[in-house]
Amino acid sequence: xxxxxxxxxxxxxxxxxxxxxxxxxxxxxxxxxxxxxxxxxxxxxxxxxxxxxxxxxxxxxxxxxxxxxxxxxxxxxxxxxxxxxxxxxxxxxxxxxxxxxxxxxxxxxxxxxxxxxxxxxxxxxxxxxxxxxxxxxxxxxxxxxxxxxxxxxxxxxxxxxxxxxxxxxxxxxxxxxxxxxxxxxxxxxxxxxxxxxxxxx
Numbered sequence: 001x002x003x004x005x006x007x008x009x010x011x012x013x014x015x016x017x018x019x020x021x022x023x024x025x026x027x028x029x030x031x032x033x034x035x036x037x038x039x040x041x042x043x044x045x046x047x048x049x050x051x052x053x054x055x056x057x058x059x060x061x062x063x064x065x066x067x068x069x070x071x072x073x074x075x076x077x078x079x080x081x082x083x084x085x086x087x088x089x090x091x092x093x094x095x096x097x098x099x100x101x102x103x104x105x106x107x108x109x110x111x112x113x114x115x116x117x118x119x120x121x122x123x124x125x126x127x128x129x130x131x132x133x134x135x136x137x138x139x140x141x142x143x144x145x146x147x148x149x150x151x152x153x154x155x156x157x158x159x160x161x162x163x164x165x166x167x168x169x170x171x172x173x174x175x176x177x178x179x180x181x182x183x184x185x186x187x188x189x190x191x192x193x194x195x196x197x198x199x200x201x
Contacts, residue, residue: 006124006125006128007068007069007071007072007121007124008068008069009021010024010025010028010068010071011025011062011065011068011071012068014062015062015063025058025071026055028120028124029071029072029075029120030051031120031123032072032075032076032079032117032120033047033050033051033054033075033079034047034051035120036076036079036080036083037050037051037079037083039083040080040083040084040086040087042083042086042087046086049086050079050082050083050086053082053085054075054078054079054082057078057082058074058075058078072117072120072121073117076117125183126183128180128183129177129180129181129183130177132180132181133173133176133177133180134176136159136173137169137172137173137176137177139159140155140159140161140166140169140170140173141170141173141174141177143155143158143159144166144170152166
């Protein structure tokens with residue numbers, strides 16, 4: 001996946017002392033920490049413990065991360081190490097060593113974590129791009145992509161739009177969304193990855 005410029009910006013701002021940037025980093029990657037914790041069969045209290053340790057270590061080592069774009073991988077690796085620490089503490093050493101055995105990951109564990117990381121990055125890019133849209137597009141797309149989407153007549157009444165203009169407006173807004181820098185980088189990276197995969201075949 002291509003580097004996400006918003007991650008780089010957040011790391012730089014957090015290094016400079018921005019609390020808003022720090023909060024954004026935690027909000028963005030907390031789901032990744034949770035997913036890795038669940039991968040290790042940890043319960044909520046243990047995952048909370050892992051999360052606190054991960055964010056504390058990030059505070060301590062943020063300045064040591066040479067490449068800001070490497071932050072997601074750093075968080076994933078640190079979270080896994082903290083999960084193993086919790087397992088060693090709460091279970092017998094034999095159980096912990098069994099869980100630490102890399103073989104289960106060779107059968108797909110690392111791939112699952114990578115997929116979760118990519119999912120988190122996609123969601124973050126989409127949220128960032130959505131915030132760049134015109135308010136009118138944000139309102140329309142929010143209505144159209146609700147879990148239980150309202151009928152067009154209800155959307156028309158809520159937004160004061162003609163029913164016949166909803167479809168064309170949706171396409172224009174989606175096109176605008178795809179052109180947003182945060183999402184454009186993601187789309188470009190996924191396209192390049194697909195091309196490389198096709199060449200390997």
